[in-house]
Amino acid sequence: MHILVLGGAGMVGRKFIERLAHDGQLGGKAIDKVTAQDVVAASAPAATPFTFDAVVSDISVEGGVDDLIALRPDLIVHLAAIVSGEAEADFDKGYRINLDGSRHLFDAIRKVGGGYKPRVVFTSSIAVFGAPFHDKIEDEFFTTPLTSYGTQKAIGELLLSDYTRRGFFDGVGIRLPTVCVRPGKPNKAASGFFSNIIREPLNGEEAVLPVSDQVRHWHASPRSAVGFLIHAATMDTNAIGPRRNLTMPGYSATVAEQIESLRKVAGETVVKRIKRVPDPVIDGIVAGWPRNFNAVRSVQLGFKAEASFEEIIRVHIDDELGGNFVK
Amino acid sequence: MHILVLGGAGMVGRKFIERLAHDGQLGGKAIDKVTAQDVVAASAPAATPFTFDAVVSDISVEGGVDDLIALRPDLIVHLAAIVSGEAEADFDKGYRINLDGSRHLFDAIRKVGGGYKPRVVFTSSIAVFGAPFHDKIEDEFFTTPLTSYGTQKAIGELLLSDYTRRGFFDGVGIRLPTVCVRPGKPNKAASGFFSNIIREPLNGEEAVLPVSDQVRHWHASPRSAVGFLIHAATMDTNAIGPRRNLTMPGYSATVAEQIESLRKVAGETVVKRIKRVPDPVIDGIVAGWPRNFNAVRSVQLGFKAEASFEEIIRVHIDDELGGNFVK
The missing domain is CATH 3.90.25.10 (UDP-galactose 4-epimerase, domain 1)
Incomplete structure (x- = not known):
């Protein structure tokens, strides 16, 4: 199988690709090729049992993902986004990358046609929720984000569900907890x-x-975040039904x-x-x-933290x- | 004051403009001018105490609303949309008009600058909800639409909230019940x-x-629907807080x-x-x-059906x- 990872140079993307390199297969299917797209070149894992391509491109540009989708990857993991602080500081850039970018991707898949219907895993965020909350946010609680980033993720979720319902692809949206302990240097993110x-x-x-x-x-660990991606990529989506966006445990x-x-x-x-x-x-x-959170559905569907x-x-x-x- | 009604040739738009012509004022302010935009020319009410302009244009075209917004209307009532059945039958057209159109409008307002901050009333729909439901849908229930139309309205709501939060305009989103009894001839809408x-x-x-x-x-009557628009246009929005989208009674x-x-x-x-x-x-x-529905917030905020x-x-x-x- 061919796996395309958008935003493959980021922390979660790199760890996901390392895990693929370690496993050599996904859901029992051998991996032939992994394409890691990002605005900077993703580094290859130490040893890869598959072909690894790092592609530098910009999904926010009209047609910026068409070439990658034309290769008809079997699985698309969409991690590409600018973070909360930057989306708040630069309104246009946030909407261009986090909203238009996702829409370009989803439309590129839709336009391939010919029975092409890949699994699409979209990483959303608990930023889709905005205070005041219940003490434990239930699965049916409404999304009223208080940041532009959260707004863009909530819109991505709606598009993912609708494109899935229309049969253009088989989408799963996963709302990641704050990933902790994040490796690397201290950064200035408020979190x-x-x-x-x-x-x-x-x-x-x-x-x-x-x-x-x-x-x-x-919180969930980086290892759990990678586990969420793996499970979302391989699970039986018939069990999810039309409500495709899940708060992760x-x-x-x-x-x-x-x-x-x-x-x-x-x-x-x-x-x-x-x-x-x-x-x-x-x-x-x-x-x-x-x-x-009281994340009942995702636990019932087999996600673990x-x-x-x-x-x-x-x-x-x-x-x-x-x-x-x-x- | 100058009022711009987008989708002014539709049933609710016409009734709203007739009410404005009857009242001659809105929230105690004299109305100087009403501009009714639509893809067909809106007819003028019988007698208008204000200047009435019917403008034929297409909000789904990039820049299609810029001229109207450059006039800096004090109130913008955004009713322009294609209906549920058409948005389902023509995927591209639905997203072009119901999503891109709203975004063009919101961005055109944002780009005027110079302290321009009009009230924007956006008509959403109970189609933002998708089954299964609770017997009475609460104000905090999540939006998981099962139509492209409902998806586009839910996205419009998210944009309205974010643009309001950022201070670009003062938005109120109102989810209309099914308007009943609808005047005119029987139509083929499922409702x-x-x-x-x-x-x-x-x-x-x-x-x-x-x-x-x-x-x-x-259900709510056409008279109530017009009343919702009037109240959304004139209410003190400080009472709403950041959750700008309300299920109407x-x-x-x-x-x-x-x-x-x-x-x-x-x-x-x-x-x-x-x-x-x-x-x-x-x-x-x-x-x-x-x-x-258990539409508590809108009733507390003074909406009546x-x-x-x-x-x-x-x-x-x-x-x-x-x-x-x-x-």
């Missing part, structure tokens, strides 16, 4: 601290905690519980590397974010640190 | 019979009832209750003009439609038949 306060102390570095201990948020933890889990897994010395520097701006932003924050930390230590950390 | 079985018998004509007596649906009636109401208002002879000709296709379509189906019939007799019907 960055959720990962920073775990990753940096495990590296022997200090990390800044800008919000209160009582802030609650919804996750683990809801307060910052206090994150810290307590770090203490249990790594000890007090590591925890002491967290410095409290309250930032009312970040506090205000985070106050509008979802805290907890971590059952504790300790598990999320252990996944990070295993997958990113080779099982070790700075004590 | 036509809800009006046909009242209007035609009152005209001395036979009407076909294609579904069971137990079918339940959500209506009256939920079974077909049996519709017929019983007709009997009470007009008598048995009139009711006997309804002929039962079951049509499984229409039955199937109607089964996927919303039946009842009829409290009985008898009242809906009496509004029709008063407004369309000069108080008389064929006994």
